[in-house]
Amino acid sequence: MSRSIDIKLRVNGENVSATVPARLNLVDFLREELCLTGSHVGCEHGVCGACTLTVDGDTVRGCLMLAAQANGKEITTIEGLADSGQSTALQAAFTKRNALQCGFCTPGMLASALGYVNAGGAADRDAIRQHISGNYCRCTGYQSIVDAICDVIEETRT
Amino acid sequence: MTGPAHIFDKPNRYIGKPEPRADAARLLQGRGRFVDDEKLPRMVHAAFVRSPHAHAKILSIDTEDARTSTGVIAIYTGADLAEHVTPYVGTLTHMAGLRSAPQHPLAMDVARWQGEPIVMVVATSRALAEDACELVDVDYDELPAAVDSETALDADTPVIHPEFGSNLAWERDVIAGDIDAAFAAPGVHVVEREFRFGRHTGVTLESRGTLCDYDPSEDQLTVYYSGQAPHMMQVIFSKHLGLPEENVRVISNDVGGSFGIKIHTYGDEIATAAAAKLLRRPVKFIADRFESFVTDIHARDHIVKAKMGITGAGTIVGIDFDDLTGIGPFSMYPRTSAIECNQVLNLTGAPYVMENYRAKGRVVFQNKTLMCQYRAVGHPIAMAIADGLLEDAARKIGMDPVALRELNLMADDSYPRTSATGMKLDDLSHKRALRKLTEIMDYQGLRADQTEARKDGIYRGIGFVSMVEVTNPSPMFYGIGGAPIASQDGATLRLDAGGALHVSSSITEQGQGTNAILAQVAAGVFGVDLNRVKVTTGDTATTPYGGGTWASRGAGIGGEAMLLAAQALKDQVLEVAGVMLQTGVEKLDIRDGAVTDLEGNERLPLADLARTVYYRGNELPNDLNPELIATRHYRVTDFPFVFTNGAMAAHVEVDTATGFVKVLHFWAVEDCGRVINPLLVDEQIRGGVVQGIGGALYEECHYSPDGQFMNATMADYMVPMASEMPDITIAHIETPTKTSVLGAKGAGEAGTGGAPAAILNAVNDALSPMGASIWQMPMTPERILTVLDKAAE
Known part of the structure; x- marks a missing residue:
């Protein structure tokens, strides 16, 4: 339960390295660790869509993916979509x-x-x-x- | 009282224009500030152990293992917090006879619904707090539960509060005329139906949450609150935590939907404030979706046996009904859980001329989540009873439902008047609304289509509702009964040195566009460009005192206060300008950020005036003391409520093989008085219609016989999705209320109040060739197939 995993990823064009609990989901990582609070948590089981974001160009539910699974990925949140003009x-x-x-x-x-x-x-x-x-x-x-x-x-x- | 024409007609007016919201940009860029976005130094997180049983005695609580769990800061039981929080009781003096038992933030000896908080764990993260919750051992003795409202008053049903001797919380009878004689008169047909309205809930996409920070050096509690009534919550935190009122600050930044859910006293939120005080540091609690389902207030849950009498020629002689409603184990504090039933008793049939009326309401306790005021309190029930029976009666006497309404609706020139139940009505337009509705929907064309489609075995239905909505409530709603809920609201405008306006108001923003309409009123009435107005709402420390945004009161009450304050500031500024320009104030106006003459020629930019006042007061006469700030308050005085009216229609297709209902289109003609911003009000009405369709077709809290909430997940509880919703056509009639200069009435709840009745009538119209009808909401495929099977027998 307390196992931690080292990850490296790109979030909104910036390199991020972190050590995260294995059970931490991606949206909680973005919100709590990176203070990217634009992605919202509505149901925590992939139904409501409030945490939808982009992973390597694909539309993904941030609550259905673990932060550990984002290792090596390119994440774009609403903040990144707005700042980049997309x-x-x-x-x-x-x-x-x-x-x-x-x-x-x-x-x-x-x-x-x-x-x-x-x-x-x-x-x-x-x-x-x-x-x-x-x-x-x-x-x-x-x-x-x-x-x-x-x-x-x-x-x-x- | 009629407003001066220039407020609405002058060149740079904004009232009535479809101006986009200024705060949309922030929300669209992920820069909103919802409660869970706030982080404070030393902040810790709360999670709760909740009752797994609907009714159980708490024998013991063992927290020993949990206390040593990683990250745990503190653990509190009901008894622990009872030493620091006084209990609260959800009764009001004007709801005669209403009773409820004292509530504590955490259950004391008995748990009375599944989900009731029992133990609070505070830890360094929410995840660690939840881990520790798993280690808390509560020993329960499960008790028989009173779940079903229909048997709640039976002798062999467990009594939830033994001191009351029964599960009856409140009852009221309303009688006008002689309904028995009216129904027995020759030539009168009586239709009778039993309506069942399921429980549903608000499902705000942002769940409930609070972040409470306590500073012992100043004995100051600051609460970041996702809710609708900051000043009400200030009083509640103060009273029950023993803090001076002025030492409690309640801040509502962005609120992710509320709909009446976030306007009540929730034990987990009170416990969070208590924990912050005890720990002397910030504590955050954000409900997860399961917690929201089992603790957010539920709504409806009515069983109504109702009759309508009608002559062969189509005159309604009266309505007689019995409403039984279940509210959970307590009446919610401080608004009480009897208001919805009271609304049903007061509002049923209110659009129609009617001499005879008899209504009985009974409100009962049950071991389910508490029920209280959710969007359109009581309205969907009241409208479905009257208009459901009306269309049933129309079928019985072979009359078109529109023609039958035409015959019985109160005439538009008959106001002021009262309803059968004594409600004061004015400025309504039922007949014009209905006529406009039948025009925009092409009623005759739809009927022709219906006839053709039936030949092909396609069953389409058209259903209507003519409705009233309670808006702009006066002190008669809550204040009279002793609730700490302001019925008046205030607005302040300040002219700054640069010529911009800073305005603040006690009404609150939960997405309606409150801040946008406040800016429109301020800019237009005072005379500056809209983008030069900055709005502050949702903070007890910085806004005027007032009620907040609920009961469709924001625009009507808060908007009027802003109008009065803008007028007052304008008068002050013109007085200064008159001195500076050596001109009579009657010859001056303010337009586009400058003092002008009456033809609009610029005489003095506001920035020049303000800078002179603020920086170079030496240039002004010593006896001129400019106040470039004005505050005004407003409350409704002559009426208990300002009623609005509307006419709505649904076009549906029922698949008789599967029971599925497809809503093909929906129309709403709404008279909310003066429309401040059609862009905002139209989509707000659409959103209300969609919530109404949700209640009519999909949304239901399913309980097992022993009181377990069976579908408390977003996947199992069905809220309307985009793909199943129709396009919704909105039209307006504007009959400004004479109670204010602005003339705005509320609009936020109309769709939710009216849509269920229109959908019910449309489905029954579709089912009529089979001789079937349905009187239960939500009208699920299973229930529709059941009534079709029954009709076929």
Whole structure:
């Protein structure tokens, strides 16, 4: 239980070395050890999507991966997406459409949306609704989020 | 009282405009500040041993092994904390007869629901605290549980608080007219149904949490609190921890959803504050999802036997119902758990003209999680009873449900008036709302589609609700009963040297856009650009005193206070400007950050005025004492509540082979008075509708007969996902309330209050060709197949 593991990884473009408890999950490591509190913890079992982030370019649940498994990986959190400009268009569209209220689901929602947009997803409302169904939002009616994602796809492909 | 037109019509007004929220940027970049994002020096973490039983005597608690576990700082039992925290009782004097037993932060001798905190472990990390919890040995003697509300009052059911002699917490009867005579009159048809509303809960995506810091040098408790009512919690921490009120500071930064969940007194949070005081260092407690499910307040849990009488021509003669609701083992402190039942008694049928009314409400204790005020308190029950029966009656007499509503809704020109239950109503627009609704949804077109689809064996249904919503509550809601809950709110505006406004308010932000609308009101009424307003909310040390944001009161009450304060500051600034410009104040205005003449020509930038006042006061006459800061408070005085109204419709398709309901579309026409920001209010109403659809179709806390919560995980408890939600069309009618200049009523709960009834009616409309109907929520596939099978027999 108390076994520790040495890891080296890149987080938002910076090299990180740490010794972590074997049982520590990735999102807790990012939040507690690196103070990257933009990734949120909603359910701790991969259902709500609030901890969604990017690992080697793949969209991943930060609560379903151990910090130890991130050894050698490239992690991008919401802070990294924002600072690098990758999520600028989505941020603008979410703001314009009021596609967030309390903002707790928002970093994960944005990461999922970015995965959809970057994969060449269509501005198809049903497909977008399917794609973001792994991200719970308890405040909006989801409609404004779908609108915002459609806006970004339509703006970047015209 | 009508407001001066220029507030709403002048060139740089913001009230009514779809302005994006300024704080969206922060949240979108992962720069929010939720409670669990806060870290303090020497901070330690709490975890709780919770009762695995619904009802059990605590025989002994052995903490010896846990105390030596790695990282453990302290361990507290109920008895330990009882020496430092006074017990609390969830009763209010205006809820006559309501009774509840004293509650302690940790159970003392008996555990009364599964999940009740028993032992608190404080350790250097949450993980280590949880490790130590595993080593605490509690010896329980399991007791028979009172789980089912229907048998809670039976003689052979265990009595949860023996001193009361029964499990009855509260009851009330409301009688108007003579319902028996009305139902017995010739030509009156009576429809009768038994409604069952399952338990559900808020599932705020950010779970409950608190970070409490105690500084013994100043006897100061600082609480970072994910919640809606900082000043209320200040009083509660002060009273029960024995601290002077002024030595308790409650700070709510970002709050990850609340919906009425985070406005109550939770034992684990009180224990966290007590531990911080005892340990003289910061203690953090963040509920995990299981803890949230078993301890966050639950809602609904009603069984209602109801009848409506109607003439052959379609006139409603009255409603008669009996509401039984289970609230768990205690009435929640300090708002009490009888308010929801009381709302059902008061609000059922409130949109309709009705002479006769009889309602009985009974609130009973059970060994389940506590039930209390969740979004749209009582409204989904009240609306489903009246509008469910109304559409049932429409089918019975062969009348269109819209035509039947037209016949019975209160006329838009008939206000002020009272409802059958004596509720004071004004400024409502039921008939206009219904007409607008049928237009935007193309009602006739949908009916034609329905007829065609049925020929192909596709069963679509259209259902409506005409509703009222209680908003902008006056002191009659809580304050009158002795609760430390402010009904008034305050706003302060300060003109800074650079010409910007710093404003603060006692209403709070949980994502509604509170800060955004406060800025809009301040900027527009005072006369500066929106981006020159900075807003502070959620801190008892720095904001005016007030109630917070709940009961759809933020915009209506907090917004009005901001309007009055902005007007007051403007008057002050113009007085100074008049002296500086040697011009009468009646010839001056403030627009776009400058003092202008009435034609809008700039006379003096605000920054110049403010710098003169702050830096070069020597240039001003000695008898001019400028106050570039103004505070105003506002409360609703003439009415107990400011009611809003709405009309909503659902279009559904029921798969009769699987029982699945697909919501094809939803429409809501809402009259929340003056709309301050349509961009914000529209999506807030949509979010409310989605929570209402959740309660109608998916969400339920399932309990075993012995009181075990069976689906307390996010995977097993179903909240609506994007893929199963429809697009939702919103339209507004604006009938400003005459109780304020701003004219805003609340909007936050309408969707949750109305959607379940509309969905129920739509499903029953779809099922009607089979002669089936369903009266239980959530309307799961299994339940729908059951009623279809029964109808086929």
